[in-house]
Amino acid sequence: MTRLLPAAERVATPWKNGGGVTATVASGPAGAGLDDFRWRISLAEVAAAGPFSAFPGIDRHLSVLDGVLRLEVAGRTVTLTVGEPGLAFPGDAAATGTPVGGTVTDCNVMxxxxxxxxxxxxxxxxxxxxxxxxxxxxxALAPAVLSAGGATYRLDARDALLVDDQPAVTVAGRCLAITVTETGTIRNAPDSRRRPR
Incomplete structure (x- = not known):
C-alpha cells in the first residue's frame, strides 16, 4: 500500500526524558509505543541544549532539517547541518544536543x-x-511531486509518503529517503551469493 502521511495530522508529544517535543511520522508496527516499536521515524524540535533520551537496544540516525545542531555522543562532537547525510549512533550512548543559532528540527530514525x-x-x-x-x-524537505505505481502525489514540506508495494518512486523535488527492512524480511530475502546445486 502507498499512503500519504500529512504533516498536519501529526501530534506532538514530549520526549521520553521530557527535554523537548517529538511527532511520530510512522512506526512499525503501526501505533507502537516507545517500548515496543521495531522501527520509528519521527521529527523532533531541539530548542535548548540538553541530553537526548536514552534508548537501550536501539540504533539511531539523526538528520537535521532546519538549523544547525552540535551533537556530542560517545565522546565525539559533530556539527550537523541541513542537506548532510546525518549521523548514525547507538541509542545506548550518552548524547547531548546543542542548537546553534536557534531551534533545530531533526528527523530521527530508530x-x-x-x-x-x-x-x-x-x-x-x-x-x-x-x-x-x-x-x-x-x-518532503520542500514541496515535491512524487510518482509511484502510476499515481502522482503532491507533498508539502514535511509531508511523507509511505510505500511498501511499489518497486520505485520518482521524486521531483527534495526529499529524505528512508528505507526500513525488518529482520524477518532480511532473513527471508533471496541470497544472491547462493548458487543452485
Missing part, C-alpha cells in the same frame, strides 16, 4: 537492534528504488 535496520539518504530529482520486502518512506 530501529530496534536485531529486529530492523534502516538507511537514510537525501534525494533531489531522482528515482528511488525500494528493495524487495522493505518499507520506503519519503519525507
Amino acid at each position: 530501529t530496534r537492534r536485531g529486529q530492523a535496520r534502516a538507511t537514510v539518504l537525501p534525494v533531489h530529482d531522482a528515482s528511488v528504488a525500494r528493495p524487495e520486502g522493505a518499507i520506503l518512506l519519503l519525507l
